[in-house]
Amino acid sequence: MSQYKAPLRDIRFALYDVLDAETRFRQLGFEEAGRETVDAVLDESARFCETVLAPLNAIGDEHGVTHDKASGDVTTPPGFRQAYAQFAEGGWGALGAPVEYGGLGLPHVLGMPLEEMIDAANLAWGNFPLLSHGAANALRLHGEAWQREVFLTKLVSGEWTGTMCLTEPHCGTDLGLLRTRAEPRDDGTHAISGTKIFITAGEHDLTDNIVHLVLARLPDAPAGSKGISLFLVPKFKVARDGSMGERNTLRCGAVEHKMGIHASATCVMNFDGAQGYLIGQPHKGLMAMFTMMNTARLGVGLQGLGLADRAYQNALRYARERLQSRALSGARFPDKPADPIIVQPDVRRMLLTCKALTEGGRVLAYHAGLQIDIADHGATEDERKAADDLVGFLTPIVKACLTEWGVECTYHALQCFGGHGYIREHGMEQLARDARITTLYEGTTGIQALDLMGRKIMQLQGAGLKVFLGMVQAFCAEHAGDAALEEFIAPLREKAGEWQALTLAVGKRAMANPEEVGAAAHDYLFYSGYVALAYWWARSVAAAEASSQSQAFKDAKRETARFYFARILPRTLAHKAAVDAGPGSLLALDEDAFDA
Amino acid sequence: MSQYKAPLRDIRFALYDVLDAETRFRQLGFEEAGRETVDAVLDESARFCETVLAPLNAIGDEHGVTHDKASGDVTTPPGFRQAYAQFAEGGWGALGAPVEYGGLGLPHVLGMPLEEMIDAANLAWGNFPLLSHGAANALRLHGEAWQREVFLTKLVSGEWTGTMCLTEPHCGTDLGLLRTRAEPRDDGTHAISGTKIFITAGEHDLTDNIVHLVLARLPDAPAGSKGISLFLVPKFKVARDGSMGERNTLRCGAVEHKMGIHASATCVMNFDGAQGYLIGQPHKGLMAMFTMMNTARLGVGLQGLGLADRAYQNALRYARERLQSRALSGARFPDKPADPIIVQPDVRRMLLTCKALTEGGRVLAYHAGLQIDIADHGATEDERKAADDLVGFLTPIVKACLTEWGVECTYHALQCFGGHGYIREHGMEQLARDARITTLYEGTTGIQALDLMGRKIMQLQGAGLKVFLGMVQAFCAEHAGDAALEEFIAPLREKAGEWQALTLAVGKRAMANPEEVGAAAHDYLFYSGYVALAYWWARSVAAAEASSQSQAFKDAKRETARFYFARILPRTLAHKAAVDAGPGSLLALDEDAFDA
Incomplete structure (x- = not known):
């Protein structure tokens, strides 16, 4: 069975050190969201997810839900009811909801680590409370007073x-x-x-x-x-x-x-x-439904993140325990019958890919979630507008990238187990099967790509991208002479310029030919996701250096960032080439000619 | 349930038009392997796979095998026994086996389309007869006379x-x-x-x-x-x-x-x-076992190929039938409530990726299989040696690339179905689950990569690569002035040069530091696979043009090759960057620091 330990240290690092949430919450008027409260919420969430939800994950997979044809009733697996009762009693669904409807009124972004941990612990279980948020939001914004009173409070x-x-x-x-x-x-x-x-x-x-x-x-x-x-x-x-x-x-x-x-x-x-x-x-109705869907899309991104993290944790443990062959440059543990497979560069490649995409993806997602709070509570119209543009721009990226990376990371993690990964008892194959839904529901990856390219770039003229590029440029300028960050700043600046130019070029072509939008969409989205992640990795190194984290933690962030820049960021080369290629080779074949 | 139609036209195109098997078989002295015989074998194989094995695929997944703890007996799913009896009776296991042991003595490469079709029709069933070949080979080469008599003939x-x-x-x-x-x-x-x-x-x-x-x-x-x-x-x-x-x-x-x-x-x-x-x-014993394993590795590559093809066929059908939204440049079928999703560039991206990897992968695999026949029956020592070097070099590439591409193609094909792909009844998710084993057994992808880089490149000094590069260079020279192929020849020549330089560079670094082998292995293998496939796509266009195939077939080959060069081959950019990056960022983190 796969295990799960909530990654509280990295969650706190993302929130406090990288995103400076403490200051942000104060500025946004969340009086209740002081560090102590937030830490207590995170600790309790972690405990609930680790001890109540995680042990039910394999049981749920084994039993599934059962449907009674005669009555139409659906029975959930053993333990699910009790876990849900604890969830409701603990008020976990009320975290970000307005106080007037019985919520705790905490910042929206604080729901994100909770969702991530729930999803990692037990994705299938997490789907029961998941859509209550969206339904509550739709009622809050569009429902009549009595409907809010009667239905919203119960949600x-x-x-x-x-x-x-x-x-x-x-x-x-x-x-x-x-x-x-x-x-x-x-x-x-x-x-x-x-x-x-x-x-x-x-x-x-x-x-x-x-x-x-x-x-x-x-x-x-x-x-x-x-x-x-x-x-x-x-x-x-x-x-x-x-x-x-x-x-x-x-x-x-x-x-x-x-x-x-x-x-x-x-x-x-x-x-x-x-x-x-x-x-x-x-x-x-469609407009009202889209209100729900955007929140849900970020939520599904967190599902990919949670599964990737759980898969990584288990692969890491296995790679440290499994003794097989020797390091290529000679035995590292000569007293053991063989070295643990974590000494193998190719196993490290898979583990570091998971680590880089997961930790980087966490900051990417939380930052997008924080924009929802700023869009609601920002001090100025400009600030609120910028945050709203940003969250609109980032939502398809978070949804598509974090779910596809979730699939990729559960894939690598299973692969680290060799043949044992394919066997049910280790639980790795369940994570891979569960992850596969995330790129499909709440809009497939292709739909996210069209939303980004067609709506956020073309229709809204890249308003959100401009805000994001502004952040990147400001960061690069701020650290222009910083020797400790130089290795990241130079390639980041170059990529940001390329991103802008690529957007302008494809946008111009798309004005003339709408098929360009569909032809570029997928590769443009992933290009954007990888450059955005490069920014968050560079900022993570800067934030780690400026923090009171341990030297080992700082070193791990820096080395993971190096790995990311050296071995993951180059994926942008292939995506850019595909965007540049335009729709020609995609559209040339007649529908009938695919199996001519 | 997913359907399967054996791709006989493309199988014949690969064998006859691209690989010129008819001439080859004659040169190698396979008197019995005339075109008529081969065609009859292919037709009958296809019929058996389509009508007997394919319908049992979902049944097998649903029932699984059952194990009786008391007796140790294993019961196969309904229909499997009867199908196996037909297989044995039809002599399908005897295709490439020597006549003296009851085999038909046909070329080894002819077993490959049969294996591909069996795997596509029913991978799990195909695993029962699969390893008989290897066992028979080991007995033929290493067994005593009475053992061959008693056991080999029964296999x-x-x-x-x-x-x-x-x-x-x-x-x-x-x-x-x-x-x-x-x-x-x-x-x-x-x-x-x-x-x-x-x-x-x-x-x-x-x-x-x-x-x-x-x-x-x-x-x-x-x-x-x-x-x-x-x-x-x-x-x-x-x-x-x-x-x-x-x-x-x-x-x-x-x-x-x-x-x-x-x-x-x-x-x-x-x-x-x-x-x-x-x-x-x-x-x-290990040497004898490796004899079996190499054949088995090519066989597992064919499993990836077969599943990719079946997945593609079903995604193509669905993309033509499923009506949803309109083409981006305006309705293509205004009389229907919506356009079929095959008009969407992003759906075409997924379909064409499957088509390019599958049809190209087929030639790559069959060519490797043909080398086994040449290594056994070639006229000269030089020819046999070159073929043997080539098959040794190509085996890890075929195994790793075709299985990873099998996973990728079943992924895309499922994705084309949207949420419906995740539901069991469509059968797409079974193909994805089945494909996942192929990158694990008979040596994981990482082990193939080490075999290529450590043994075939370093130990054997790239003997097989030299033969392959010679083929590429000869082809480029032959078509130097050919306007119809110019668009492929120039980039192919460039990539071939880059491949050679990359090999020399990483080989030199690996002489100094053995960790370079492990650090480069994965990305070097895929880099090699994509360049090799570019060669086979260019040759496929040339072979199609020179053939008596229909114009629609020729056009489809050319447009798929264009897609491949424009949108898949650029993946080499990312793989090359990773190889160039060396082991530094992979080895920097201490084992304990991965979750520091």
Whole structure:
């Protein structure tokens, strides 16, 4: 079984030393988020994840969820209910929620280490409370007062969970095709009918009620994505005074059998004239849903991060324990029958790749999350605007890169185990199977790339990139004469210039030919992710040097940064070449000619 | 469920048009391997794989093998026995085996398309007959006359299957550590005792007997890898006259629960004083085993190829059928509710990556296999030596690249399905899980890289590389003025020069510091693989142009080659940078400092 130890030291390093969160929280007016409080929250989160959730991870994979065809009920694996009860009781779902709805009112970014640790400990379990945040946000921004009173408070307290019901059998990415209908009733409610698929936590036995947020079409709706409205559809009806009513006419028709996250209930949901409430304006449902989706996308990025970290920890342990062959330059441990495989450069290549992508990715993700707090609470309009641009720009990068890196790191970590990695009992293959969903749900990697290139670069004219490049340039200027950082500053400055030029070049071509957007999108996103990570690695070295961390910690950051610049950053060369190549070779073949 | 159609047109293109196998077979004296015979063999192989094996693939995954703890018996999934009986009856295992032992005496390379098709149709099933070849080869080269008579003929006929028993719980890569003992008995046999793990097809219900080839230590054996001998240990004892005796004292103690290839019996084998026969010289067992392993490594490369091809076929079908969103430059099929996703450049990027790696990889693998025939039957000593050098050089490249590309292609293909790819019923996730074993068994990717860099480049002074580079240079010279190929020849010539220079540079550094070998190995191997594939793509375009294939086929080859040169070959930039970076950043961190 794979083990998990919450990486508290590196989480604190990212928050305090690199991102200077203590000062930031003070500036943003989070009086309650002092260092002591935050440290206590982190310690308790870690304890909960390590001792309650992590031991259930293999059990969940083995048992999966079970669906009763007759009743539609879904049963979660042994231990999941108790763990959820502890979660709700501990108020973990209320961390970043507003105080007026029972939340703790802590900064949004503090939810990120919690999510990362939950995901690392037990991704499938983490999917049950995950979407409650998004549902709560949608209600907070678009719900009526009584709906917030009745539903939002229960989502914050964790008494109920939420879902996002978007996908239908014939439509996933292209929601404009969706067919679920909403018929107005005399009492002001709507009758919702249709089939939704891939509904995470659509049905389960963890809470007494489930709050579905459902996209559907009103009778007079225009065709396409401009005719979609958002409805709240509870599993059990609830009166305006909060009293529970009868079962609503919706049920889980099936659960999917999946490659991984077996303990996550991925439901087919059948709505049969179920009672629903319109949330926000008619036909404006997609906008409201996007509010939820952006937070969810950062959250899925954290899933990739958490799995990568857990995989790395286990591969590291195995590489230190497994004795096999000798170091190439002679036995390192002649008293043992063989050297541990961690002496092998190729094993180190895999381990350091995991370490560099995980620790760097952590800063990348937390920084994006911090922008949400600044966008909400920044002192000036300019500051809030810059943070909002930044989070919009960084969200597809965090989602796509951290999930693809999560897949890559679980791959390397499994590979470090050799054939043993392929066997279930070591738990490495579960991490690899679980990680595989993260590049698919909440918008595939390809959709993230289109969001970045088509919307954040083209439509919004790279506003977020400009803010980010400004940060990079300021950092390079600040450390211009710093001998300790010189080895990183020079290549970083060069890459930042190249990034800008590449963006301008592809943007110009895309103005003339929209296919350029799709042809460049994937490689442009990863190019951007690797340059952004170079910046965070350079800053991590600077932050470590300026910190009171141990010399060993400082050395490890510096050597990992060197590894990153020498062996990972050059991936940008291949991505740049692909962007430069344009759409020609992608579009030349006719649809029929792929198997000519 | 995923579907499979044997890619006969491209298999024939690779054999006849690119590799000119018809002429080659004639030159090598394979009188029986005329075009008509070969075509008939390919057609029949395809039919068997498509209609018998492919439909059992999902069934095998669902059922897996079952192990009876009391008896040690292993039961294969429904249909596997019948399919194996058809395989043996059809003489498919006898294709390349010598006529004197009941084989058909066809060229070795013709077994490759058969293996590729079997693997694509049903990898787990394919693992049962797979190792019989290796066992037969070891017996042919090192066995006594009566052993060849009794055991080899049964392996060739498919009546019995073979295994390779190498790995033990504490030793995989480093066989020098192995502990299984062989005690001489008065009757000239040996008593074999020990535990072997990860034994593919170690126990099953497909045949009446199983021939285990087991590595063990004689009592007077020197320590380490120079004290290992090879033994033949049958499941049922067999007398010299071929009559079956009693059950030997060995049994399957458990089968592993794995990420994929559920229907492949991966056994823990307990030998308890089992009767065995020494094969070859005492203490020289590792050499004999390597004979088997090299063939097996090319075979595992074909597994990656087959899975990549099947995944590609299904992703292509889905991309043509799935209607979602519109082309970026406007609706391509305005009469449909949405365009098929194959109009999206990013979907095409994934499909073309699969197509380029699969079709190019096919030629790479078959060419390596053809060298085995030339090494055995070439007219001159020089020709045989060059072929032998070449196959030694190409084997780690074929094994590592085709398996890693297999993982990559099954990844892309699953990704084309979006969330549906993660659901079992589509069968894409099974292909991804099954592919994952190929980079681990028969030597991990890291071990292949060390074999290439440490042995084939350093120890053998790049003899095989020189032969390959000679082929590239001759091709470039031949087409120097060819306008139709100019776009490929120039970059290929440049890459070939760079390859040579990179090899010399890293070789020189490695003479001074052996850690350079390990530090460069992985990236040097992939660099080599991508340049080699560029050569085969350029040659494929040339071969297509010179052939009687349809214009659509020629165009598809050319456009895929363009895609390869524009968007895949640039990966060499990142690999070269990593090789150039040397061991510094890999070795700087102390073992303890990885989580400092």
